[in-house]
Amino acid sequence: GEVDAHRTLGPNGRSLRLTGHVGFDSLPDQLVNKSVNSGFAFNILCIGETGIGKSTLMDSLFKRTLDGQPHEHSTPAVEIAHVTYDLKESNVSLKLTIVETVGYGDQINKEDSTNAILQYIDANYEQFLQEEMKIKRSLNTYHDTRVHACLYFIAPTGHSLKSLDLVCMKKLDKKVNIIPIIAKADTISKNELSDFKQTIMNELESNGVEIYKFPVDDETVAEINSQMNNHLPFAVVGSRDEVVMGGERFRARQYPWGTVLVENENHCDFVKLREMLLRTNMQDLIEKTHERHYELYRKEKMEQKGFKDGEDSIQEAYQNKREQYMANLQKKEETIRQTFVQKVKDKENELKKAEQELQAQFEEKKKRQSEEKKAVEALRKQLEEDMALFNQRKQEAAQYAADQANVKGKK
Numbered sequence: 179g180e181v182d183a184h185r186t187l188g189p190n191g192r193s194l195r196l197t198g199h200v201g202f203d204s205l206p207d208q209l210v211n212k213s214v215n216s217g218f219a220f221n222i223l224c225i226g227e228t229g230i231g232k233s234t235l236m237d238s239l240f241k242r243t244l245d246g247q248p249h250e251h252s253t254p255a256v257e258i259a260h261v262t263y264d265l266k267e268s269n270v271s272l273k274l275t276i277v278e279t280v281g282y283g284d285q286i287n288k289e290d291s292t293n294a295i296l297q298y299i300d301a302n303y304e305q306f307l308q309e310e311m312k313i314k315r316s317l318n319t320y321h322d323t324r325v326h327a328c329l330y331f332i333a334p335t336g337h338s339l340k341s342l343d344l345v346c347m348k349k350l351d352k353k354v355n356i357i358p359i360i361a362k363a364d365t366i367s368k369n370e371l372s373d374f375k376q377t378i379m380n381e382l383e384s385n386g387v388e389i390y391k392f393p394v395d396d397e398t399v400a401e402i403n404s405q406m407n408n409h410l411p412f413a414v415v416g417s418r419d420e421v422v423m424g425g426e427r428f429r430a431r432q433y434p435w436g437t438v439l440v441e442n443e444n445h446c447d448f449v450k451l452r453e454m455l456l457r458t459n460m461q462d463l464i465e466k467t468h469e470r471h472y473e474l475y476r477k478e479k480m481e482q483k484g485f486k487d488g489e490d491s492i493q494e495a496y497q498n499k500r501e502q503y504m505a506n507l508q509k510k511e512e513t514i515r516q517t518f519v520q521k522v523k524d525k526e527n528e529l530k531k532a533e534q535e536l537q538a539q540f541e542e543k544k545k546r547q548s549e550e551k552k553a554v555e556a557l558r559k560q561l562e563e564d565m566a567l568f569n570q571r572k573q574e575a576a577q578y579a580a581d582q583a584n585v586k587g588k589k
């Protein structure tokens with residue numbers, strides 16, 4: 179369907195107060211010397227089957243009940259839903275957009291499952307590109323809606339990835355920072371989990387899927403990031419329920435045999451995910467999106483428009499365009515000339531045909547006339563003959579009368 183990529187916080191935009199510390203206020207430290215006032219935009223795309231826990235995890239991550247009504251399993255095609263929130267933490271404001279797939283994996287034919295996602299990602303790149311190309315651009319106030327982090331929710335089967343998982347991640351890995359996570363990790367045993375993680379990493383590697391790795395080139399975070407890279411994919415648990423322990427409230431999932439605490443690092447990797455995503459590497463995710471993924475999109479788009487790299491690129495592009503234009507013009511001219519010639523020929527043929535018809539009519543009339551003339555001639559001859567005969571008879575009669583008179587006189 180249509181991608182409604184741009185949604186700004188109008189008068190109905192939501193402002194949320196966080197009930198606890200999330201960690202994105204460390205962003206100014208991640209971002210040395212960059213303006214804090216205008217705030218930041220951070221956009222998370224959650225891909226995963228219906229009911230796998232996307233909305234619950236986002237709520238747990240941002241310590242709020244954001245949005246996320248459950249969806250049905252019967253959507254005819256994958257859709258994209260997104261909501262933007264204004265968050266504030268220690269004077270740092272963050273425009274957070276959470277994008278979720280709707281109906282992902284529910285269709286019998288999974289071939290188009292990733293199309294809507296790709297379209298959404300590209301539409302937001304295109305919007306940014308259009309803004310960049312404006313003569314008077316305002317990138318400082320522009321609400322950047324490009325996807326910075328793509329959380330891919332893997333079903334906790336303990337077995338292996340589904341083919342849809344591999345196909346989708348492969349299609350997206352040059353477009354966004356993919357962070358695969360094992361969803362509902364409380365449903366899988368601890369022993370199985372480490373094998374499962376290993377299997378997933380092996381499958382990703384053998385299929386050439388490039389996921390986002392926490393950067394290890396910056397000294398201050400190199401150690402923690404390289405440690406965390408070994409824990410991928412994070413196995414997470416989300417919950418909207420809370421338990422009170424020692425007067426404190428904790429997000430948890432309660433079972434007859436015990437309680438799983440979302441933020442307990444012995445229970446799952448939720449805290450690791452939050453630290454990595456919001457505290458340590460948010461800025462890197464934003465930068466990689468711009469420098470790597472968006473750059474690739476931009477390059478392809480410019481090439482499509484006829485631009486090439488190099489010193490004379492603009493001159494060359496102009497020349498190319500000009501040649502194309504001239505060739506086109508010539509082609510058009512040629513077709514016009516040919517149609518003209520054809521039309522003249524048609525007209526000539528038409529005239530020739532008319533002339534032939536006239537000629538035929540003329541011949542016909544001439545023939546008829548000469549026949550009539552012949553007939554008249556014959557008639558005249560007949561008359562002349564008749565007349566001659568008559569005269570002869572008349573003479574003979576006169577002669578006879580004279581002879582008679584002579585005979586009488588002699589008597």
Ligand code: GTP
Nearest residue numbers: 227228229230231232233234248249362363415416
């Ligand atoms: P849709 O938006 O409908 O596609 O689903 P979603 O992926 O947003 O899932 P949602 O967060 O609505 O959760 C669906 C169900 O799974 C709810 O009943 C949640 O309580 C449950 N759930 C969410 N996270 C977890 C988890 O980590 N573990 C377990 N066991 N259940 C979870």
Ligand code: MG
Nearest residue numbers: 232233246247
């Ligand atoms: Mg949801």
